[in-house]
Amino acid sequence: MEKINIKSLAEELNLSISTVSRALHDSYEISAETKKRVVELATKLNYVPNHHASSLRSKKSKMIAVVIPEVADSFFAQAINGIESVAQENGYHVLIYLTHESLQKEQAILKDFQCGRVDGVLMSVSAETTGALHIKELMAKGIPLVFFDRASDEVETARITTDDLKSSYAATQHLLESGCQKIALLSVSDSLSISNERMAGYKQALLDHHLSFNTADIVLCTNNEEQNLQRMISLLQNSNRPDGIIATVEKLTTSVYLACHSLQLSIPNHVKVISFSNLQSALLLNPSLTTITQPAFEMGRSAATLIFKSLKNKNFNLKGERLVIPSRLDIRSSTVT
């Protein structure tokens, strides 16, 4: 016996497949008379809707989205390469969306995904992101989401991170062992999970070296380069200036170097500098930059691998997935006298 599907119903009734489908879904766009004809024939021929095919049909975007704060950062540029390497193996395209550290923009982007534009989302939240309603709403629509690097603690899903606390501890310890006594920590957020982890590692290292933590040594920077440069200049002009600086975000390094150059402070003699950075040119800077080098490519690869696991197997639960890939301390001239 021939299999009865929407196509054969349409042929029999001399209607389009789309009309038959809409009629079976009781669409207001189809006249009552047409609906009656379709339903009568479907009943007569014992038509059973193929839900699997229908679900496959709706999952046809073949796109995964990457939602990140910016691309002018070598961490994200390398993570994207990791993500694309996996997407390509799976025949998927990657769409990149930038939030520019704006929660409002992040919300608008995720709202847009609700209509099924993409099959899965890889995300690093913006520095402004506190609530997580927009993320939960998207996941409630059945779209899988994996965090990489910057996660929201309020959302239960897979997250690929690096050992932010441990590597920040190592950076602080390295500066202390190099003779620093007053270390400033440059941050871009007081709410991001990674910022908090890096702060915690810094505090712990001070404590273990019997030094007290001083809130004035935490400098909150913005997305505005000119402002950041001015802040660095005031910080380093101060008579009680730091002799060590940890930049928790790559782009802040440029401000620190520029401020030191303009104030004629020597790195590393007056100020030692270490940065969380994947900048290829770190070792070409004057002086070459000591970095916490993050496994950006691997983090992107792992996050993408998890999304595809979830897309291929609906029973695979992302919730419990946690992967921490360690960063590496690369000591160069900016911290060695």
Place this chain on the structure above:
Amino acid sequence: MEKINIKSLAEELNLSISTVSRALHDSYEISAETKKRVVELATKLNYVPNHHASSLRSKKSKMIAVVIPEVADSFFAQAINGIESVAQENGYHVLIYLTHESLQKEQAILKDFQCGRVDGVLMSVSAETTGALHIKELMAKGIPLVFFDRASDEVETARITTDDLKSSYAATQHLLESGCQKIALLSVSDSLSISNERMAGYKQALLDHHLSFNTADIVLCTNNEEQNLQRMISLLQNSNRPDGIIATVEKLTTSVYLACHSLQLSIPNHVKVISFSNLQSALLLNPSLTTITQPAFEMGRSAATLIFKSLKNKNFNLKGERLVIPSRLDIRSSTVT
């Protein structure tokens, strides 16, 4: 007199706006009876379709795509920021697609746009791109496309470029005036329009200084960093090595600096280096890097402005649009002894 539009027709007939619209467009999904009611009322009330509104309504992806070779390049990162600044003003999202310099990937991406995923495309072609069938096919579907930076000469549409020939001439002239006698030009393509322009500027400057052009001084680099580094080392190990290098692509600078460091060649004493680059850290390198600084942000802004002009006004013809925004020579320590 009240303005008659689809909404008022729908209210009068107690139908949905969508049903009235479909009836007026003679959709097969609407019953003949409903169509008759709608058309009779529309005729009676002298309804005139608002084509502008209708064209805006059908353009509902509210997305423009940016197709570029990579994001790990400060030119593209800054151009994206320029594009996003205009997209935001127009209530559009920006999707970023990376070709990784692969023609095959570029073709697949453009194929995907044919289904109306995006309303317009801003594009910098890959280093591999020769034919332009994939671009013409997309434009034939009515999707407007604007080139920025790297254009295809085979496609008639708007292009925003910088003065590649002139700035390459200026770079070559600067090296010659600084005492260089053998200048190598590092390129990534022998087919890209911008590569050809930069090559032409280089040749013209040599000619004007009564120096002969030597094909062996053109070094074609790849997308593989390790390979490029090896190529630079062989180039600089050669007894007949260049005393000046022009990197036509930012990322090649790292290879040149690394090769000089490892061979203990001094920049600028043994080799003078100039690069097409928007790298923020150019002035922090050891030594600080002389650059041809491109108007990346402005080029992105201008390209996006043209796309929105075309999306808002179907009569606006992109074909004749040409905009050349000049680059700037920033002289720093890498070329000054």
